[in-house]
Amino acid sequence: MEAVASELETAVRIVGDSRTYLCMDLRFMTRAVMSMEISVSEGEGPCTFSENRLHFRSGTVLSQFKEEPNSITRQIAHMILHLVLGHSRGYRNEMDGLAEDIIVEHALDVLDSQHTATFGSEGRTYYFNRIMKRAGAPTVELIADELSRSSEWQISVYSELFSPDVHPALGTDEDVVWKEISQQMKVEIEGFSRNLGDRSSMLLEILRIRNRRRTDHRRFLRNFMTSSERVRVDPDNFDPAYYVLGLERYGNIPLIDPVEYSDVPVMEEFVIAVDTSGSTSGELVHYFMDEVYSIMEQCGMCKDTEIHVIQCDDRIRDDKVIRNREDLRGFLDGMRLRGGEGTDFRPVFQYVDGLLSERRMKRPKGLIYLTDGMGVYPGNGPDYPVAFMFVDDRYRDRSVPGWAMKVIVGRDEATQNPT
Numbered sequence: 001m002e003a004v005a006s007e008l009e010t011a012v013r014i015v016g017d018s019r020t021y022l023c024m025d026l027r028f029m030t031r032a033v034m035s036m037e038i039s040v041s042e043g044e045g046p047c048t049f050s051e052n053r054l055h056f057r058s059g060t061v062l063s064q065f066k067e068e069p070n071s072i073t074r075q076i077a078h079m080i081l082h083l084v085l086g087h088s089r090g091y092r093n094e095m096d097g098l099a100e101d102i103i104v105e106h107a108l109d110v111l112d113s114q115h116t117a118t119f120g121s122e123g124r125t126y127y128f129n130r131i132m133k134r135a136g137a138p139t140v141e142l143i144a145d146e147l148s149r150s151s152e153w154q155i156s157v158y159s160e161l162f163s164p165d166v167h168p169a170l171g172t173d174e175d176v177v178w179k180e181i182s183q184q185m186k187v188e189i190e191g192f193s194r195n196l197g198d199r200s201s202m203l204l205e206i207l208r209i210r211n212r213r214r215t216d217h218r219r220f221l222r223n224f225m226t227s228s229e230r231v232r233v234d235p236d237n238f239d240p241a242y243y244v245l246g247l248e249r250y251g252n253i254p255l256i257d258p259v260e261y262s263d264v265p266v267m268e269e270f271v272i273a274v275d276t277s278g279s280t281s282g283e284l285v286h287y288f289m290d291e292v293y294s295i296m297e298q299c300g301m302c303k304d305t306e307i308h309v310i311q312c313d314d315r316i317r318d319d320k321v322i323r324n325r326e327d328l329r330g331f332l333d334g335m336r337l338r339g340g341e342g343t344d345f346r347p348v349f350q351y352v353d354g355l356l357s358e359r360r361m362k363r364p365k366g367l368i369y370l371t372d373g374m375g376v377y378p379g380n381g382p383d384y385p386v387a388f389m390f391v392d393d394r395y396r397d398r399s400v401p402g403w404a405m406k407v408i409v410g411r412d413e414a415t416q417n418p419t
């Protein structure tokens with residue numbers, strides 16, 4: 001009996017040390033690590049997570065530690081990442097679990113810290129890059145889709161390399177707690193990223209995907225498209241950098257002074273440009289225009305309400321002027337997208353310049369460009385504010401000129417029903 005007791009004691013010490021090493025290596029993980037209880041009991045078996053406790057079995061800890069001294073630290077870090085990334089809400093299909101392990105293990109391989117690095121990262125990195133080439137972005141859905149197209153043999157290779165474990169299943173309350181921890185972790189890594197350099201890039205990317213706020217683009221649109229009747233925003237004093245700062249620093253939350261938007265917001269002149277080249281699908285444009293419709297329902301109209309919906313690929317294809325909800329309904333019902341050539345953003349700005357010089361437009365409140373592609377930007381920005389709204393379920397970051405704002409909307413957000 002004495003031998004068993006000392007095995008447990010040794011395992012407890014190994015697990016305790018591993019936890020300390022993890023916090024020392026990756027300080028941004030400390031709060032997450034401390035938010036989770038860790039226990040060890042006698043016997044063999046994989047570590048499991050339930051009721052906010054990560055549970056190890058002493059025999060398995062000792063043999064794993066002997067084989068790979070970093071293995072326990074790695075397992076704790078692995079579970080922490082599942083929790084902060086929200087990998088705890090059940091699977092859509094059987095490939096989701098493996099996809100989650102691939103994402104987590106790759107993030108740890110890239111972090112490459114002293115006590116979490118484990119043998120085999122070259123092989124894992126090779127396969128990860130191969131999967132990513134086809135999946136496009138490190139989201140569970142995209143990787144699982146890619147895995148479902150792989151052969152049984154490939155799946156067995158991936159399972160071996162990325163060693164799927166028993167994944168946590170959290171209740172809604174717990175999930176809320178871990179979501180909050182994940183937001184804090186993201187902010188902390190952003191603050192620390194100079195120390196971590198490129199090693200944090202993968203983790204930041206997946207944390208940003210996790211922490212996207214689904215309704216922000218609606219708020220953004222509403223604020224961008226409307227202005228208060230009494231307190232008018234002077235376009236000459238409008239500072240696009242202020243918006244961009246808000247968008248970049250706080251994910252998708254534009255920093256907008258509520259004072260500027262007091263009272264009932266009113267819609268005035270506004271331009272919506274739709275890139276009809278390639279794959280900006282009718283469904284997405286429909287969704288977007290539905291959002292505009294609901295903004296029109298919530299906001300006041302005035303005699304100046306005039307929304308130009310301009311379709312453009314590499315030239316102007318259509319310009320519909322919408323003055324009221326009926327116009328917009330009519331537009332939505334009869335909407336046909338015209339175009340399909342290459343993307344050039346410049347014709348829209350030239351066209352609006354023309355409208356302004358002909359006095360067919362007075363002073364647009366702004367221009368929003370709905371696109372999912374790369375295009376040619378004008379060298380200089382216009383006097384009115386401009387936002388490019390990218391529809392991209394791969395969450396690739398886009399570079400826009402300094403005079404423009406950007407909003408990235410995922411396809412799943414764009415196709416879900418507005419709440």
Ligand SMILES: [Zn+2]
Nearest residue numbers: 078101164165
């Ligand atoms: Zn796992």
